[in-house]
Amino acid sequence: MSDLGTPDDLADRPPDPAAGPEAGPEAGPEVGPEVGPEVEAEVAPSGEWRRLDRRMLLVHPVTELIRFLPALAALFIFGRSSGPEDGSRWWHYGALVVVVALGLLRYLTTTYRITPEQVQVRKGFVNRHILSARLDRVRTVDLTSSPIHRILGLAKVVIGTGTASVGREERLQLDSLRAPAARALRAELLHRGHAGPAAPPAATVASADPGAPTLRSADASSGTEGADRVFVRLDPGWVRYAPLTMSGVITAAAALGFLANGINQVGNNLWGSIADRAQSVSVPWPLLAGTGLLAALVLVSVLAILGYLLTNWGLTVSHNPVGHSYHLRRGLLTTRETSIDDDRIRGVELGEPLGLRLAHGARLAVIVTGLNKKDRSSSTLVPPAPAGIVDRVGMDVLDEPGPITIPLVQHGPAARRRRWTRALVPAGILTVVIAVVVLRFHWPAWLFAVAVLALVTVVPLARDRYAGLGHALTNSYLVVRSGSLSRRRDVLERDGIIGWNFSSSFFQRRAGLVSLVATTAGGRGAYAAYDLSEETAATLADTALPGLLDQFRAGQTAGKQVAAPP
Amino acid sequence: MTENVAGQPGSGAGAEVNDGGLTAVPPPAGSGDGPVTRLREPTERVSPRARWLWTIEAVLEAGVAVGISLLVSGPWQWFGFHLWWFVPICVVLLGFVIGMPRWRYRVHRWEVTDTAVYTQRGWFDIERRIAPLSRVQTVDVHRGPISQVFGLSTVTVTTASSAGALKIEGLDAALAARIVDDVTSRTERETSDAT
Incomplete structure (x- = not known):
């Protein structure tokens, strides 16, 4: 397997110009007919280059300041105590000036516009970039507001397109716009992508309420747009599932490590005094260890719960039939709104890691094409929650109950x-x-x-x-499940399968087994049914995607060769 | 909001599993001979010169392994590494250098039809990959420094999946160019975004 995959460098390669989202406006003759004349007329005024909101000038210095806070603090503390005072001050002011200047430069150099076919972002001073994506390639639109953004009424917009590789420089990102403008832009992008009638931006703007990402504002938006169907609302009771997942525990452990580090730096004496006291009290060590373990467990659980609330507070998942998209809002301090285009959903991943499973919980993510790894978090539809709710949402998203309820075929x-x-x-x-x-x-x-x-x-x-371990096929979906500690039931649309991998190690071949991997453009890119018998694997692949494997049937003579060797 | 659905999964591992055959699978549509039960290998082999390419790669890898074990036993003095341990290590490495390229040459195969690309690669672990031409996004030729000496090329066919790239190594350079032309001209007709 060593020489098989270089998915990263493959992914870094720009896509075929004919298929890639960077196709120029002239490369889209098929776009023309889709965009009706009335839409085009409406687009014309918005085809101007627009700027970010002026208030972003405040956001950047503040966020950069916070990011540099540890460094600045160190500068103040150590600079004062060790170096000449004036020197350190100069450093400090110099850093501030640089931060402000960078923000200003970003404001002055970043502009964006929406043409009838494309969304374009111009940015950079030394390296001038013009990023463009065809509107019908827009998969997701993400609005993120940190607390500072929220105070200023701003939102950061990240536009997800189909490119597999998106470096920092190439992200279609607008930091930041006024929240209403950001929402209007989102509506514009998603509705244009469908080339349908432009959504009433007025309604969206009216519902915009940047300061309150809670249930109330979600209600307001569903009220004004009328047609939005709300699927899930966070029940605060679900936090009980937070400590049961690995990710929750890892978050907690990271926070704990950070804290411990901070405590170490603040006062080394603290640990010493604790250790001294522990020794002087002379408690039997099993009791001490037990107490310590319990304390750690409680602490980790509390932190996991806090993390859960921080990300998922006020979670609302709704579906907008006009924009053909799902809308997610969540976040306690930093709020996040994600919109996922219906056409880009290829299935769901139903996660039931051991801890959650024992507590009858589960979580759900959607398989979306064009979301790169960095944006993976925005594909989480339901955080750890009761299994019944997760299942129901899954069935709603898939439009059929089968993939969630069907009994799976065991692998023998x-x-x-x-x-x-x-x-x-x-x-x-x-x-x-x-x-x-x-x-x-x-x-x-x-x-x-x-x-x-x-x-x-x-x-x-x-x-x-x-x-x-199990698999099944329904009318439109392939279902595979595997794992114990991190068990997942992956439901993949059969039409979304873009290839098959049959992989077998030496030992698998000896046992007559093969792992069947369905590749797809979204989510993890590959969904595997492990250790099928060779016959089952071939039959499953052939049934799921009729016609493709027929030509490679054993015992059949080879079809016409395209490029026969000399 | 909170109503439970009968027969929901996640409540128990074994409850939802049946041990029978493919009962959950609906019959295949439009397939006269029934579903495919076995796949044959792709028809075409790669260039015989690929064996030399792989041999050189194997020699380089074996050299690295020997170097590391020399370092471990010599200057670094880890866990009393005796010189006679080299004997089994060298035997294994020799077997690798001699056996792997031949084994691999037997395995590596490829085929391009009117509708699909089909490859088989590996030696200890073997992987077959099939991608419909309608889903192909890019076709690339790559020639490494050693490949150039032998006049060989690697063709990589990518799809929109990060896990779906099909690689054909050790192709004769001229043939590789022809394959690229062929696949490219076939996929140019596709106007969808292949996702």
Whole structure:
């Protein structure tokens, strides 16, 4: 497999000009007929180059200041104590001036416009960039407002197009516009993309309420636009699921590490005094360890809950039939609004990691084409929540209940054996290694406990991993499920499958197994059904996408060659 | 809002699984001979010179491995690395240098039809990839420094999926150019964005 994938450098390559979103206006003869004359007439006045909002001049210095705060603080503290005072002050003011100047430069050099076919962003001073994307290639529009943005009534707009590779320089990003203007722009982009009647921007603007991303403003917007259907509203009770996911715990651990680091820097004495006191009290160590563990558990849970609330507060998912798109709003301090075009949704990922599954919870993300990895977070439709709700939303998005409820086909005894060997062999090797180092090199004997623990844990793990393995086909979707600790049921639209990979390791071939991977333009790019029998894999692929595999059927003579070797 | 749906998954791992055949799969549409149950290999082999290319790559990799083990045993003095350990290491590496290119040459195959590209690559791990021509986004030729010595090229066919690129290594350079022309002219007719 070492030489197989270089997806990154492949992804970095600009797409075929004929298919890529950078196609010039003259490259789109097929766009012409789509855009009706009445739409074009309406577009004309907005075809002017527009600027960012002037207030962004304030945003940037403040955000940069906050970002530089640790550095500045260090400058003040250490600069004063160690270096000559005047020198450090100059440094400080110099940094401030640079930050303000950069903001000003960005304001002066960034302009954008919407032409009948394209959205274009001009930016850069030294390196002048003109970024453009065809309107019908706009997949998502993201509005983000940090607390500073919100105070100033601004929003940052990120336009997601189909490019697989989007570096910092190439992002269609407008930081920042007035919130109403940002919403109007979003409406314009999404509705134009469909070349339908332009949405009433007035209504959108009227509902704009940048300061209140809570349920109330969501109600207001659904009220004024009338047709919006609200799918999900965050129930604060769902925070109970936050500590049960790996991501929640990781967020908490990161925050904890950050905190500990800060405490370390502020006062080394604190830890010392705690340790001293602990020693002087003379508590038996198991009790101490237990208490510590419990405290850590509580702390991590609290932090995970805080993280959950920070990102998901006021979450509202609604569907707008006029704009043919889903709208998500969320965020406690920094609010985020995401709009995802219906036509770009290729399915859903229903995540049920072990912790969530045991608590009858789940989470849901949509598979959207053209969202790159950096924007992946905006594809989360439902954060950890009760499984019933997640399932219902999934069915609504997919327009059929089948993929969520259908019983999955298991992958058979060979796949089961493979789950067991893959669990037991590493645990067995670990046990042997531990036995050797303990018996021969006289390492501490408690290491045997580790070996026993490993052997005991992998048994239910292997069992659960096999139980999770499954696949199914419905009228329009391919369903695959795998994993135990991080189990996922991936539902992929059959029309969205753009290729098949059949991969098999040496050991898989010996067991007559193959992993079938459906590739797609959205989400993770690849969704796998692991360890199918060769026959099942071929049949499944052929049934899901009729016609493609027929020509490669075993026993059939080769079809006409395009480029026969000499 | 909170009504539960009967038979929802996530409540238990085993509850929703049936052990039968493909009961959930509807019958395939418009396929006279029934569904495909086995795939044959792609028809075309790559250039025999590819074996030399891979041999040189293998020699370089083996050289790196030997170098590292020399460093570990010599100047770095990690965990008392004895010289006789080199014997099995060298045997394995020799087997790799001699065996891998041949094994790989047997595996690597490709085929371009009117509607699809089909490749097979690898040696220890083998992967077959099939992409419909209608979903192809780019076709590239690449020639590394060693490939140029042997007059070989690598053709990469990408789709809109980050995991879907099809690579044909060790093609004769002239043939590679022809394949690119062919695939490009076929995909030019497609006007959709292939996602």
